[in-house]
Amino acid sequence: MCGRYAASRAPEDLAGIFEVDKWEPEETLAPDYNVAPTKEVYAVLDRPLKDAGDPKPVRQLRKLKWGLVPSWAKTPEGGARMINARAETVHEKPSYRRAFTSRRCILPADGYYEWVTGAGERELEVEGKKKRPRKQPYFVTPADGSVFAMAGLYEFWRDRTLPDDHALAWWVTCSVITTEAETSPLAVAPAEGPRALADIHPRMPLMLTPDHWDAWLDPARTDVDDLRELLAPPPTGLMRAYPVSTAVSNVRNNGPELLTELEGPEEGTLF
Numbered sequence: 328m329c330g331r332y333a334a335s336r337a338p339e340d341l342a343g344i345f346e347v348d349k350w351e352p353e354e355t356l357a358p359d360y361n362v363a364p365t366k367e368v369y370a371v372l373d374r375p376l377k378d379a380g381d382p383k384p385v386r387q388l389r390k391l392k393w394g395l396v397p398s399w400a401k402t403p404e405g406g407a408r409m410i411n412a413r414a415e416t417v418h419e420k421p422s423y424r425r426a427f428t429s430r431r432c433i434l435p436a437d438g439y440y441e442w443v444t445g446a447g448e449r450e451l452e453v454e455g456k457k458k459r460p461r462k463q464p465y466f467v468t469p470a471d472g473s474v475f476a477m478a479g480l481y482e483f484w485r486d487r488t489l490p491d492d493h494a495l496a497w498w499v500t501c502s503v504i505t506t507e508a509e510t511s512p513l514a515v516a517p518a519e520g521p522r523a524l525a526d527i528h529p530r531m532p533l534m535l536t537p538d539h540w541d542a543w544l545d546p547a548r549t550d551v552d553d554l555r556e557l558l559a560p561p562p563t564g565l566m567r568a569y570p571v572s573t574a575v576s577n578v579r580n581n582g583p584e585l586l587t588e589l590e591g592p593e594e595g596t597l598f
Contacts, residue, residue, distance in 0.1 A: 328411050329477070329503045329532040331575065332439040333360045333466070333586060334368060336474065341435050342388055344474055345371045345540065350388035360585045362436075363578045364394050364410045370481060370501055372432040373544040384546055391432075395502035396484040397422045403484060403498060412480060414506040414533055414558040418551050423502065426480040428549045433535060434479040434503060437586070438468025440575055441528045443521065463520075463592040464575050465527050469534075470514035470567040478504040478533040478543060478558070506533045506560050515567035519591050527568060536561045 335358035338350055362368060370391045373384040395409040412423045442462035469475055484498040508524040508531040521527045535543055535557075542548060543557050569588040574580045 328441075328505055328528065328530045329439050330364065330410065331578075332362045332475075332477075332532075333437040334358070334362050334435060335360060335437055335583070336435060338369065338388055341369060341371070341474075345388070345433065345435070346386060347371065347388045348386045349376065354388075354390040356390060358583075359581065360583055361575055361578055361581045362393070366393055367391065368393050368434060368501065370432040370434055370479060371540075371544065372430075372481060373546055386544070389432075389499065391481055391499045391501040393434075393502075394500055395422065395426070395480060395482050396498055396500045398425070398482055398484055400484060403486070403500075409502055411505045411530075412502045413530075414478075414504050417480070417504060417558075418555060423480055426482045426502075427554065428551060429546055430481050430483075431543055431546075431554075432479045432481045432501060433540060433544065434477040434501065436475040436477055436532075438466050438475050439477075439532055440464050440466055440571070441531075442576070443527055461573055461593075462576070464571050464573060465517075465521065465568045466571045466586055466588075467524060467527070467531070467566055467568045469565055471565075475532075476535045476537075476540065478535050480504065504533045504558070505530045506558065507531075509560065509563050509566070511563035513566055513568055514564045515569075517569050517591070520570065521568060524566060524568065533558060534561050534565075 338355055367390050370389050373386055375382050376385050396403045417423045417427050442464050479501050481501040486496055489496045508529055510523050510525045516522050524531050570592050575585045
């Protein structure tokens with residue numbers, strides 16, 4: 328899954344990386360080293376400009392809320408639960424299938440956080456024999472320092488309690504698509520601990536390599552079978568993972584120090 332990530336790149340940098348044609352300076356977000364559900368995040372998408380009168384899609388950098396609210400939802404409360412969409416079923420789930428065929432985006436990140444869950448500890452907790460100890464968070468990021476381009480979906484939801492001209496009349500929300508975590512060795516693994524992403528968690532965000540960006544963002548591509556081919560995991564051996572401070576477990580903590588690599592897992596944590 329993806330429940331927390333880091334996004335610190337400036338919009339000017341993202342505009343250059345993704346060849347963005349349009350972004351509004353007033354939508355600039357501060358660097359966020361602890362992005363959590365319901366926060367506003369950057370998304371890259373191809374869509375005609377509002378009120379431009381030209382149907383041609385334009386590459387845009389937009390500010391969206393993380394936690395998808397389907398257009399048919401009566402209220403937005405469920406958005407905080409719809410932060411991830413599974414690649415295996417995204418084309419058939421009512422909450423995601425319409426967005427999958429017409430409203431796809433890329434959510435740029437530095438990388439994502441995941442917490443190690445020990446199978447033995449889970450079993451003991453289920454049996455009520457032991458409380459679960461603190462988990463060791465790991466930061467997963469491209470080994471070459473490039474942007475982590477997460478496949479995403481976005482959706483529009485109209486708040487019918489507000490007038491059309493109200494600033495909050497429309498919600499634009501998004502979700503991260505996840506896939507099975509890689510079982511092959513990491514490009515750079517920590518000195519002790521997990522050797523593959525699957526050792527950390529069975530799921531991971533689906534990272535799109537640059538050769539898939541245009542196809543994924545193209546709203547003219549609507550064939551489900553064609554789109555599902557784009558959900559193939561990227562080549563293996565691109566990622567590194569390393570332990571970071573358990574401070575990231577508290578969403579109120581935010582700063583570049585959260586990305587500092589530890590020599591090993593913190594005392595009292597798993598692995």
